[in-house]
Amino acid sequence: MLLSLDLDSETPLYEQLRNRIIIGIATGELAEQEKLPTVRQLADDLGINAMTVNKAYALLKQEGYIAIDRRHGAKVSARQQGKVDAVPEPELERKLELLIAEAAIRGVDPSRFHQLCARIFSKMSYQP
Amino acid sequence: MLLSLDLDSETPLYEQLRNRIIIGIATGELAEQEKLPTVRQLADDLGINAMTVNKAYALLKQEGYIAIDRRHGAKVSARQQGKVDAVPEPELERKLELLIAEAAIRGVDPSRFHQLCARIFSKMSYQP
Amino acid sequence: MLLSLDLDSETPLYEQLRNRIIIGIATGELAEQEKLPTVRQLADDLGINAMTVNKAYALLKQEGYIAIDRRHGAKVSARQQGKVDAVPEPELERKLELLIAEAAIRGVDPSRFHQLCARIFSKMSYQP
Amino acid sequence: MLLSLDLDSETPLYEQLRNRIIIGIATGELAEQEKLPTVRQLADDLGINAMTVNKAYALLKQEGYIAIDRRHGAKVSARQQGKVDAVPEPELERKLELLIAEAAIRGVDPSRFHQLCARIFSKMSYQP
DNA sequence: GTGGTCTAGACCACG
DNA sequence: GTGGTCTAGACCACG
Structure with missing residues (x-):
């Protein structure tokens, strides 16, 4: 999945990142259980602060979109069919x-x- | 039209105000050409600063939702039928x-x- | 000369009026020495406050575009060829x-x- | 670029500031992508309130002359060659x-x- | 450290 | 009486 951020946008970078990942999950570009890049990796790729990526991941985790496993990093949550x-x-x-x-x-x-x-x-x- | 703001919301007060007025226009609670409360009146009613209301009005004006007439204050813009x-x-x-x-x-x-x-x-x- | 004002404009009414009259003079719609409507007449025609027309006329007089004669009302100034x-x-x-x-x-x-x-x-x- | 404001002018300070910056961009005194002073810095330099500078910047941003990047402050927009x-x-x-x-x-x-x-x-x- | 938001309070232009 | 402008000062979101 190709991520691009608009540095001049009104929308904060961490929120743009969150939004793009949610759309990626919904469209299937990011499969269930797929591993996301590490915070540092993604920050380097996008040329932004690691704290910003961290904030996006934390938000996505809190909202249930991704799970963060200390050993394996972040991955897309399994869809909770029952919890629809x-x-x-x-x-x-x-x-x-x-x-x-x-x-x-x-x-x-x-x-x-x-x-x-x-x-x-x-x-x-x-x-x- | 009853306006209520959520002081604890992430959304800035002026933006909440703008959003509520747009919904009011769309639902017809605020009719075309209807006069809006004065900046000071609305600020008093909502218990917020006049500049915050001013900012909401200025934004709505810039977006074309309302017009500000120096003689009569702010009013809902006529719908531009042709400009759809x-x-x-x-x-x-x-x-x-x-x-x-x-x-x-x-x-x-x-x-x-x-x-x-x-x-x-x-x-x-x-x-x- | 047909005058129309935009009540929702940023530009104050008296200034819109002044601008239109200046353009009228320049294009020749208003001839040299031509008599302008009385303040009251024009205010009635435009549906605005007489004070607003008065302010426009006073400004035009001060700038030399019109002359105000107590007996004959306002008229377009003669062009001062020497003063170019x-x-x-x-x-x-x-x-x-x-x-x-x-x-x-x-x-x-x-x-x-x-x-x-x-x-x-x-x-x-x-x-x- | 040297900025000076006329405190006695009819033109609001934020508008004078906007005008000067636009001329600066057009003449090349301010290069594309050049960083503008921070809101507070410029306010201090000019001896005016930060909100006044803020308003000028917000206007310039809305008109597309500058972009505000949360990481680096305000900078002159790239000229949109195609959008002429x-x-x-x-x-x-x-x-x-x-x-x-x-x-x-x-x-x-x-x-x-x-x-x-x-x-x-x-x-x-x-x-x- | 940056811009964004908000307040309280003031004065002014417009009509 | 209305909105527009400006100030001083504060706190917060973002990075």
């Missing part, structure tokens, strides 16, 4: 509401929005 | 991709996600 | 420098800029 | 129209105006 959310999280709903509000004001109608979602979903390998 | 985006903005797509990735990993399937979108869209008054 | 600036004012130069800097950064080259100036000048009737 | 405007912006045209009207009334003829533009352009390093 019955109801989408309020957080997701809150973010989606804002996105849809912005889109609606700009004249994006529900069917066009739905098409866009479908297109993005089709790139995800995590569909049951 | 032919294609959703790349920014929207980028944010939506991350949201869908997070949802997909949590086991939300396309049809459930679609239902959620439809439900949110139904609250918006901005459908053509 | 030998050297463009530093104020003009300062404003033009900023405009050209912005244009240059955006990739507008001197010849394109010159064409634009020529096109605008051709609309002015005040060429000797 | 095919047609000068209406904003530029509007401002130029007023400037030319004022000049024409004062008796500045097209050729003199053209000379002035040429002289200013010759100080800009941004010519292709």
